[in-house]
Amino acid sequence: MxxxxxxxxxxxxxxxxxxxxxxxxxxxxxxxxxxxxxxxxxxxxxxxxxxxxxxxxxxxxxxxxxxxxxxxxxxxxxxxxxxxxxxxxxxxxxKSLRQEISLESVTEEPDYQWADEALQANDLLRLVAQLPDGYRTIFNLYAIEGYSHAEIASLTGISEGTSKSQLSRARALLQQRIKTLETDVKSAPEYGKAAS
CATH class of the missing domain: 1.10.1740.10 (RNA polymerase sigma factor, region 2, helix turn helix motif)
Known part of the structure; x- marks a missing residue:
């Protein structure tokens, strides 16, 4: 049986x-x-x-x-x-939470209309996954899980200010990577044919 x-x-x-x-x-x-x-x-x-x-x-x-x-x-x-x-x-x-990288100031914002039309959710998740551990963690906790900076500080053992700073840097780095991706795609020979 x-x-x-x-x-x-x-x-x-x-x-x-x-x-x-x-x-x-x-x-x-x-x-x-x-x-x-x-x-x-x-x-x-x-x-x-x-x-x-x-x-x-x-x-x-x-x-x-x-x-x-x-x-x-x-x-x-x-x-x-x-x-x-x-x-x-x-x-x-x-010791991955406090990892930071230096950012040159982002002078040019990505074309958000292009990003909305061309990027899929999986593309954005891949870009988030490529962030340094500290940035990725704070971005996930704040933007995806919905925790406040006070809650993030409590969960991670960092200050609220550090949480806000890490989120700001994560966003700037994501903007930079979206802009680079946009430039690469738009400069590809097949993009001009597809856009016509």
């Missing part, structure tokens, strides 16, 4: 099963959320192998701390916060 994995109809049933320590429920949670959570880890920890390590550590924390989940929001949102926190701890441990 084959052993069947129970199907948990609701999130609350799944949480209760996790709180009882059911291995099958852990497997279901991992299978249900791993891909989405890996994307979050990769936004912070750009190296694939390191992001996978953070993902596994994060799921271990989820299973260890599931009794702390109070159903005051979505379970997925709670898991997501753990993924972000574990990613930040990894970056802090590897």
């Amino acid at each position: 084959a052993l069947s994995i129970p199907y948990y109809l609701s999130e609350s049933q799944l949480v209760v099963a996790l709180q009882r320590g059911e291995a099958r429920a852990q497997k279901i949670v991992y299978e249900r959320y791993a891909n989405r959570m890996m994307a979050i880890c990769l936004r912070y920890v750009a190296n694939q192998a390191d992001a996978e390590d953070v993902l596994i550590e994060s799921f271990m924390r989820v299973f260890e701390r599931v009794n702390q989940f109070r159903s005051e929001g979505s379970f997925e949102g709670w898991i997501r916060r753990i993924m972000v926190t574990e990613s930040l701890m990894f970056l802090r441990k590897n």
Whole structure:
């Protein structure tokens, strides 16, 4: 007789099963959320192998701390916060949060109409992924996750001013890279043919 994995109809049933320590429920949670959570880890920890390590550590924390989940929001949102926190701890441990690069002043802004028409969301995510760790982290926390500078300061151990500065530098660097990409695309011989 084959052993069947129970199907948990609701999130609350799944949480209760996790709180009882059911291995099958852990497997279901991992299978249900791993891909989405890996994307979050990769936004912070750009190296694939390191992001996978953070993902596994994060799921271990989820299973260890599931009794702390109070159903005051979505379970997925709670898991997501753990993924972000574990990613930040990894970056802090590897001293990547305070990494800065010097920027020449951005004198020319990108053609935002061109960027809106020509760049896809994946292109922008790739540009964000290429930012130095500190800039990428603050940009993700502020622009994608929606944290305030005060919350970012608390999460990362930096000051609010440093958070604001890192975000400003991240934006300037993104503008610079979009402008470079725009120039490269517009100067390509096939662009003139496509635009005609």
